Amino acid sequence: MSEERLDRIEAALDRQVAVNADLRTSVVELRATTEELRATTEALLQVATIHQQNFERLTTELNADRVEWRSQIERIWQYLRDERGNGQAQG
DSSP: OOHHHHHHHHHHHHHHHHHHHHHHHHHHHHHHHHHHHHHHHHHHHHHHHHHHHHHHHHHHHHHHHHHHHHHHHHHHHHHHHHHHHTTOSOO
């Protein structure tokens, strides 16, 4: 082989070593970023779960309140009908 050809091969190998080093660095950074994303995703999932539980609890409470309000309105309505029926209310 000629000296010039060996120099080109050596230069190409040196460039490949630099590329490989950059790739290793990129992989390490990518792994760190992936771990950060995984941790963030887990935290977001926990927050979403808490919000879902709160929403379910509030929905249950609101439904119970709705039933209670409906019952109260029915009692008031019945009272007003009874009063009107007894001639005590005008109208």
